[in-house]
Amino acid sequence: MPSPDPDCLFCRIVAGELPSTEAASSERTYAFHDINPGAPTHVLVVPREHVTDAAAVGPEHAGVLAEMLVMARKIADSEGLEGGYRLVFNVGEDSGNSVPHLHLHVLGGRPMGWPPG
Numbered sequence: 001m002p003s004p005d006p007d008c009l010f011c012r013i014v015a016g017e018l019p020s021t022e023a024a025s026s027e028r029t030y031a032f033h034d035i036n037p038g039a040p041t042h043v044l045v046v047p048r049e050h051v052t053d054a055a056a057v058g059p060e061h062a063g064v065l066a067e068m069l070v071m072a073r074k075i076a077d078s079e080g081l082e083g084g085y086r087l088v089f090n091v092g093e094d095s096g097n098s099v100p101h102l103h104l105h106v107l108g109g110r111p112m113g114w115p116p117g
């Protein structure tokens with residue numbers, strides 16, 4: 001497992017060095033509420049290990065990725081997202097990706113519209 005990056009914002013949140021509002025937690029993942037929510041529910045699910053982004057994911061990450069999806073469903077259940085929810089991985093500049101630690105956005109609580117803006 002790669003070492004936590006001391007300069008990585010989400011590694012520091014996972015380590016408890018920076019505050020966050022926990023939504024759920026599992027052995028290999030941590031979920032917390034986005035500081036600038038784009039929907040009534042906006043939770044970020046991250047691997048505890050440092051992975052840069054979805055483009056850096058390989059077969060060795062299969063287990064933790066599945067755990068991230070299970071966490072997303074648990075959050076949808078606990079947040080009452082019976083109407084559905086959206087899962088987003090941003091990759092690269094055009095997507096607006098701003099934090100280089102893999103994170104799955106769980107968005108819900110209102111109609112999302114498609115395609116996204």
Ligand code: 5GP
Binds near residue numbers: 037090
């Ligand atoms: P990205 O644009 O990289 O896909 O998503 C990064 C997300 O992290 C953004 O939605 C942003 O609001 C959120 N974010 C950035 N810094 C912090 C922080 O310090 N705490 C929390 N909870 N969310 C953050």
Ligand code: ZN
Binds near residue numbers: 011
């Ligand atoms: Zn990191």
